[in-house]
Amino acid sequence: MGLRWHHFALWGLFAVTLFVLPEFVSRGTLRTLIFANFLAIFAISWDTLSGRTGYISFGHPFLIGIGAYTTAILTKRFDVAMEISIPIAVIATMVGGLIVLLPALRIKGSYFALVTLAMMELIYQLVQVIRPDLTGGTRGMSGLPTLTRGAVNGYYMSVSLMLAIALTTWLVMRTRLGTALSAIGMNEEAVSGSGLSVTKLKMAAFLFSAFIAGLGGAVYIHYLGSIAPRALFDINFVFTIIVAALIGGAGTTVGPIAGAFFLTFLLEYLRPYLPGAERYMVYSGLALILYMAQPKGMWELFFQGIAKFDRLGRRE
Amino acid sequence: MSAKLEIRNLVKRFGGLVATNDVSFTVEPGQSIGLIGPNGAGKTTIFSQIMGEHQQSSGDILIDENEISRLSTPQRILAGVSRTYQVPRPFSDMSVAENIRVGLTPDSIWQMITRGPNPDRELELAESVGLAEEQLARLPSELSMGDLRKLEMARTLATAPRMMLLDEVFAGLTVNEIAVISKLVQSMRDDGMTFLIVSHDLKALEPLVDEAIAINQGQLIAEGSYSDVMADKAVRASYLGAE
Amino acid sequence: MLQVLIQGLLLSGLYALIAVGFTLIFSVGRVLNLAYGAYLLIGGYTYFYFSQQLGLPKFAGVALAGIIGCALGILKFQLIVRPLKGNHVAIEISTLILAVFLQSVVIFVFGDSSKILLPIIPGVERVAGAAIPFSNLFAAIASWVILISLWLFVRSTHMGRAMQAVSMDAKGAAISGVDATKINMFTWALSGTLGAIAGVFFASYTQLYPGMWVAPLIIAVAVVIVGGIGSIIGTLIVAHIVGFLEILTSAYIAPELRGVFTMLLIIVILVWRPSGLFGREEL
Numbered sequence: 001m002g003l004r005w006h007h008f009a010l011w012g013l014f015a016v017t018l019f020v021l022p023e024f025v026s027r028g029t030l031r032t033l034i035f036a037n038f039l040a041i042f043a044i045s046w047d048t049l050s051g052r053t054g055y056i057s058f059g060h061p062f063l064i065g066i067g068a069y070t071t072a073i074l075t076k077r078f079d080v081a082m083e084i085s086i087p088i089a090v091i092a093t094m095v096g097g098l099i100v101l102l103p104a105l106r107i108k109g110s111y112f113a114l115v116t117l118a119m120m121e122l123i124y125q126l127v128q129v130i131r132p133d134l135t136g137g138t139r140g141m142s143g144l145p146t147l148t149r150g151a152v153n154g155y156y157m158s159v160s161l162m163l164a165i166a167l168t169t170w171l172v173m174r175t176r177l178g179t180a181l182s183a184i185g186m187n188e189e190a191v192s193g194s195g196l197s198v199t200k201l202k203m204a205a206f207l208f209s210a211f212i213a214g215l216g217g218a219v220y221i222h223y224l225g226s227i228a229p230r231a232l233f234d235i236n237f238v239f240t241i242i243v244a245a246l247i248g249g250a251g252t253t254v255g256p257i258a259g260a261f262f263l264t265f266l267l268e269y270l271r272p273y274l275p276g277a278e279r280y281m282v283y284s285g286l287a288l289i290l291y292m293a294q295p296k297g298m299w300e301l302f303f304q305g306i307a308k309f310d311r312l313g314r315r316e
Numbered sequence: 317m318s319a320k321l322e323i324r325n326l327v328k329r330f331g332g333l334v335a336t337n338d339v340s341f342t343v344e345p346g347q348s349i350g351l352i353g354p355n356g357a358g359k360t361t362i363f364s365q366i367m368g369e370h371q372q373s374s375g376d377i378l379i380d381e382n383e384i385s386r387l388s389t390p391q392r393i394l395a396g397v398s399r400t401y402q403v404p405r406p407f408s409d410m411s412v413a414e415n416i417r418v419g420l421t422p423d424s425i426w427q428m429i430t431r432g433p434n435p436d437r438e439l440e441l442a443e444s445v446g447l448a449e450e451q452l453a454r455l456p457s458e459l460s461m462g463d464l465r466k467l468e469m470a471r472t473l474a475t476a477p478r479m480m481l482l483d484e485v486f487a488g489l490t491v492n493e494i495a496v497i498s499k500l501v502q503s504m505r506d507d508g509m510t511f512l513i514v515s516h517d518l519k520a521l522e523p524l525v526d527e528a529i530a531i532n533q534g535q536l537i538a539e540g541s542y543s544d545v546m547a548d549k550a551v552r553a554s555y556l557g558a559e
Numbered sequence: 560m561l562q563v564l565i566q567g568l569l570l571s572g573l574y575a576l577i578a579v580g581f582t583l584i585f586s587v588g589r590v591l592n593l594a595y596g597a598y599l600l601i602g603g604y605t606y607f608y609f610s611q612q613l614g615l616p617k618f619a620g621v622a623l624a625g626i627i628g629c630a631l632g633i634l635k636f637q638l639i640v641r642p643l644k645g646n647h648v649a650i651e652i653s654t655l656i657l658a659v660f661l662q663s664v665v666i667f668v669f670g671d672s673s674k675i676l677l678p679i680i681p682g683v684e685r686v687a688g689a690a691i692p693f694s695n696l697f698a699a700i701a702s703w704v705i706l707i708s709l710w711l712f713v714r715s716t717h718m719g720r721a722m723q724a725v726s727m728d729a730k731g732a733a734i735s736g737v738d739a740t741k742i743n744m745f746t747w748a749l750s751g752t753l754g755a756i757a758g759v760f761f762a763s764y765t766q767l768y769p770g771m772w773v774a775p776l777i778i779a780v781a782v783v784i785v786g787g788i789g790s791i792i793g794t795l796i797v798a799h800i801v802g803f804l805e806i807l808t809s810a811y812i813a814p815e816l817r818g819v820f821t822m823l824l825i826i827v828i829l830v831w832r833p834s835g836l837f838g839r840e841e842l
Contacts, residue, residue, distance in 0.1 A: 054648070056648055056651065056652070058655070102830060103826070103829065103830045106830055107829060107830065109647060109648075110591035110647065110651060111784065111829055113591070113651060114591070114777070114780050114781070114784065114825075114829065115825075115826055115829050115830065117777060118777055118781065118822045118825045118826050118829075119822075119826065121773070121774065121777055121818070121822050122819060122822035122823065122826065125815075125816075125818045125819050125822065126819060128815070129813070129815040129816055129819065172429060175428060175429045175430075175432070176417065176421045176428040176429075176431070176432075176433055177425060177428040177429050179410070179414055179417055179418060179421070179433075180418060180421055180428060182407070182409070182410070183407045183410065183418045186407040186408050186409055186410070187405050187406075187407055187408075189369070189405070190401075190405050190406075190407065190418075190471075191418065192388070192389040192390055193367070193389065193393075193398070193399065193401075193472075194393075194418045194419040194421070194471060194474070194475060195390045195393035195394060195398075195419070195421075195423060195475040196390055196418070196421060196423050197388065197390045197423050198390075200423070200425060201425070204425045234770075235655075235658075235659065235770070235773050236659060236662075238655075239655060239656065239659045242652065242655070243656065246652065278663075278667050280659075280663035280666070280667075281660065281663045281664055281667055283663075284656055284659045284660035284663055285660050287656050288653060288656045288657060288660055291649075291652065291653055291656060292639070292642065292643070292653060295643075295646070295649045295652075
């Protein structure tokens, strides 16, 4: 896999930094960091599907929602323990990932994006209408069991989950599976022309993405202790996930993490100056400008710099 | 180890247009055949039907006596046939080595994860088509047209084909590059590879083929030795555009 | 029964109007403009501001909504679509970001709560026990007038024919001397105008709130794709299928389920026949 000692050193440094952080920052910042961790998880999930294979999902909350609702319903209505309900939720989300896969076998580009958007809208309407006694209808559910108490514990849980998912994704994407998935995003016909079954590869990407989304979604609502359909199946939520992945750098693992932290803290640091809705104006305006400037993300800019430096060095 | 290709009564309709009209021919193991015809004659359409990128309307395609029409493209590649494209379409954001790596990747998710790439084999393939070691780290956008065609050959060879379909391999190349690719095809012929080659550059094509097949408007109009086919009246007329 | 028929016709006319502004961009520019919904939003709020808060005549409010929609369309073309030069994924994503941006602008100016638009024309007519607000009737008639004039415009004017030419083959049109950039800009302007006016009608049919643009956007895109890209007739037919499906669902099954069936229909048809029911085969 071409692993070098400096890879481990950088991951180690990153992990240690994140783990000692609670000693130095306030409770408020810690809560912001928790949200950034979950956003990073969702952005990684989006990226393994859309950033790599080029199948842009505009309905990722569809997957996250399946995971979140499954565990919420199981724990709240059927008193199932979280140790059991969360794995079930992850499996249910992976089945949901296969549902998203079906259109991707036939349609591409804008059409796929649209179908995923329609799926999100569909599940949003369904949870409100079908069996509101189970789903809580428009209001959602509260009083769900929580995994942790307090900001510090919540932080450690979210950071461990995020790091585990990030490291796993990073390792998997460094293998030839990662190469093949990126190849689909560049030229699908040539991948099958190279003797690889595109259907099988897409299935791997969708299942992997759904696994992360389901796990992240299930743990997230057991951190919050509540679930609200309007916040979950919201176009703003889609926007935040996609922008986090894109601003950081799609098709990389560190990119979505960087993007998620950047966006969360941007929003947080704007709060003292712009307390109201104008914060979101600045936020989305800035996202638009950044994206227009470099659609491949900040990470790409950074890599381009490194590559240039590297090449200069080699020529000497 | 070379493959045999047999095409029987192949027909492909696109709406009202008949792109392939009852074409039959056989390429014996180790044989090299030139497929010629004017623009729009339906040469590339035949290639895409052999590879399963388009499904034929009727007729049979056999590799080593086995019907492959129901197989997917990757399964046909596994059966031993691979093609190159008129316009090389490399994976644009990947290095030359990674491009070849995709061709070398086994079609099993588990093996993709557990088995690492094989840099020696990548280098060997690159060198076999005449790419230099220092080019392995380059991006396709930094390569010349000739090198792109070599890369395409290397990626196709990586799938271990026993028969290759070459589509306009000489288009856009300099005289020197034509000579290099030509030599490469010659040496693969010596190793027993079966070829079906489409080219507009008839001069470059001639030394590479044992026999030729001419098609026009989806129909086979002549087959036989290269010189016989070129002397055929219908073939000459089709190239001039007259009836 | 008659009530269902009338309500179906009214809603379908509205959907057709919403979809037609979108189909212009999709067939001429080949771009999935996800910010199309934002025209509806901006149109609705512009009308609300001028006619209801400032008290201008209602007709002036609709006209101003159209003008602002037109300006927005031109700005969007110049600032986003042109610089991204046909990179479809980038255009889709940046128009999505733009839509979210415009939504936050609306929240900033008008607040998060929903507003009730006063009817454009007050009064209700009763036909066979069905209450038909004049406002909705006016919206449906206006939709039809706009659709027919648009159809005539595309078929019989020089500009309309140039638009058709660009939609069929941009390169070919360029060779025959059509300035594709100019046509594109005109199309964006026209689409913005239509979208904003449709927004006024749509908001008076339902209500005005910052998130109102998502559902009609999905319906517009779906109607266009299902109807077949570039087919005005197909767009009309599918707008009626969707409109009647919603009315029938709320009349005979359950009002809450009206959106569910629409989304299901969209997903099923897109997966089953990506080229649409009446469109030419491509993509």
